[in-house]
Amino acid sequence: MRWSEPQQAMLREMGLRLWLPAAAAAEQPVAATATAVTAATAPVEAERAAATVPPAPAAVRPPTLAASPATPPSAPQPVTRAPADPALLAMDWPALRSAVETCRACSLCETRQQTVFGVGHPRAHWMIVGEAPGEQEDGLGEPFVGESGQLLDRMLRALGLSRDATEPTEPADPARQVYIANALKCRPPRNRNPTAAERASCQPFLERQLALVQPRVILAMGRFAVQSLLGSDEPIGKLRGRLHDWRGVPLVVTYHPAYLLRQPADKARAWDDLCLAATCLD
Ligand code: URA
Numbered sequence: 094m095r096w097s098e099p100q101q102a103m104l105r106e107m108g109l110r111l112w113l114p115a116a117a118a119a120e121q122p123v124a125a126t127a128t129a130v131t132a133a134t135a136p137v138e139a140e141r142a143a144a145t146v147p148p149a150p151a152a153v154r155p156p157t158l159a160a161s162p163a164t165p166p167s168a169p170q171p172v173t174r175a176p177a178d179p180a181l182l183a184m185d186w187p188a189l190r191s192a193v194e195t196c197r198a199c200s201l202c203e204t205r206q207q208t209v210f211g212v213g214h215p216r217a218h219w220m221i222v223g224e225a226p227g228e229q230e231d232g233l234g235e236p237f238v239g240e241s242g243q244l245l246d247r248m249l250r251a252l253g254l255s256r257d258a259t260e261p262t263e264p265a266d267p268a269r270q271v272y273i274a275n276a277l278k279c280r281p282p283r284n285r286n287p288t289a290a291e292r293a294s295c296q297p298f299l300e301r302q303l304a305l306v307q308p309r310v311i312l313a314m315g316r317f318a319v320q321s322l323l324g325s326d327e328p329i330g331k332l333r334g335r336l337h338d339w340r341g342v343p344l345v346v347t348y349h350p351a352y353l354l355r356q357p358a359d360k361a362r363a364w365d366d367l368c369l370a371a372t373c374l375d
Pocket of ligand 1: 223224225226227230235236237238239241275315351
């Protein structure tokens with residue numbers, strides 16, 4: 094298998110070591126055919142070939158807070174949706190941020206240092222949804238600032254994407270920007286798993302963020318992001334590698350960067366997922 098230079102750059106950014114068999118190395122100067130990567134990707138290709146990939150919608154419908162069925166829910170819906178507050182449906186960014194900052198809907202407000210709202214371009218074409226703030230995020234008030242955030246930034250950079258909302262000389266191009274938010278806006282104590290009730294309390298905030306951003310593709314990273322958006326309890330390995338739908342917006346499920354730090358062999362699959370998400374914007 095031959096990798097284009099952008100693909101090689103992406104794999105290098107993600108920390109994947111590539112090597113070339115001697116013959117191919119003579120033809121291809123930089124890095125490589127990734128035997129390890131190819132091996133890791135092979136089952137994915139099979140899985141993807143077997144999957145039905147609906148075409149990306151021509152125009153993205155702005156999400157609404159009304160309940161809508163997610164892509165074939167494969168397990169009982171674990172999250173009971175909090176009734177949408179009509180006031181929330183009308184909130185602009187400042188009002189929403191303030192509602193999050195003052196939220197006391199669940200007990201996580203007792204232990205948080207601060208809420209972690211979200212970061213990025215307010216109309217980014219990519220929306221990345223993580224799980225919940227960790228210790229560093231709780232301290233700084235920004236999602237994904239720890240080690241897993243650094244990996245996420247490298248992955249995004251490999252795709253030519255950034256979370257920076259402003260550029261020094263010209264307005265940021267929303268096509269090259271992401272908006273990052275978590276399913277939960279407060280850190281669960283000692284990074285314990287969030288409860289279904291906590292996820293349900295926070296869900297309207299995430300949904301309003303999605304409605305304001307109107308992304309063209311959503312990347313759901315990790316189990317709790319997936320539970321919040323798709324209502325599915327299936328393992329990431331079963332849901333990734335194909336397109337899902339979130340109220341008309343294509344959604345790609347992938348591994349959480351913290352998991353990838355523990356299981357670097359799965360970075361190749363995550364890379365595949367990012368490429369799949371990128372195809373929604375082609
Ligand atoms: N993990 C997440 O899911 N979100 C963060 O903001 C940090 C770590």
